[in-house]
Amino acid sequence: xxxxxxxxxxxxxxxxxxxxxxxxxxxxxxxxxxxxxxxxxxxxxxxxxxxxxxxxxxxxxxxxxxxxxxxxxxxxxxxxxxxxxxxxxxxxxxxxxxxxxxxxxxxxxxxxxxxxxxxxxxxxxxxxxxxxxxxxxxxxxxxxxxxxxxxxxxxxxxxxxxxxxxxxxxxxxxxxxxxxxxxxxxxxxxxx
Numbered sequence: 001x002x003x004x005x006x007x008x009x010x011x012x013x014x015x016x017x018x019x020x021x022x023x024x025x026x027x028x029x030x031x032x033x034x035x036x037x038x039x040x041x042x043x044x045x046x047x048x049x050x051x052x053x054x055x056x057x058x059x060x061x062x063x064x065x066x067x068x069x070x071x072x073x074x075x076x077x078x079x080x081x082x083x084x085x086x087x088x089x090x091x092x093x094x095x096x097x098x099x100x101x102x103x104x105x106x107x108x109x110x111x112x113x114x115x116x117x118x119x120x121x122x123x124x125x126x127x128x129x130x131x132x133x134x135x136x137x138x139x140x141x142x143x144x145x146x147x148x149x150x151x152x153x154x155x156x157x158x159x160x161x162x163x164x165x166x167x168x169x170x171x172x173x174x175x176x177x178x179x180x181x182x183x184x185x186x187x188x189x190x191x192x
Contacts, residue, residue: 004071011061019061030057030078036151037082056081072160076142079150083127086149090123129182133175139163140171144179147172 004025010018034052059081060074126148134141139161146157158168 002071004074008071008074022061023057026074027053029075033075033079033151034082037086037149052082052085055085059085076146076150076160079146079152083145083149087123087127090127125183126179129179132182133178136178137171137174140175140178143168143171144175 004022007018007022007025011022030053031049034049034056037052056078060077130141130145133144142161143154143157143163146152146160147154150157152160154168154172155165157172158165161168163171
């Protein structure tokens with residue numbers, strides 16, 4: 001059992017001092033994860049990696065009901081917290097600038113490897129599509145979230161979700177195809 005897992009277990013058991021021990025152990029990894037997420041944001045984005053790490057960390061350790069099974073579980077939750085923070089920030093900016101109008105965009109494979117910036121409108125459309133996908137196939141959505149927002153490889157995502165690598169590739173292929181159809185469709189009555 002890693003030090004991080006031991007500390008996460010102590011936090012779950014109510015050890016208030018354990019929270020202070022956790023951040024120094026995971027800070028650098030969370031900072032890298034946040035920097036990966038923010039590298040896809042357009043120039044001039046107001047949120048900094050440090051702010052994203054601190055906000056995600058506060059959300060994670062502030063949730064007393066949350067139990068962490070492992071270090072991997074914690075980092076998957078951290079990726080999800082960062083995704084939610086970025087989406088909330090994009091929604092806030094969208095409502096201020098454009099009346100929160102959304103536009104559908106086609107999912108570009110380069111998003112998966114961090115080669116492209118994601119503007120707030122695209123991020124909101126992607127988030128909505130991922131939520132719909134999760135209602136249909138939670139595993140495929142979780143894998144894709146870990147790839148896009150967690151910056152993980154398919155192998156790492158498969159390990160965190162608990163599926164084989166071949167199953168992960170199959171689900172990721174399905175998820176990308178489903179998202180392309182969902183995000184490329186302009187008819188709001190369509191439900192893929």
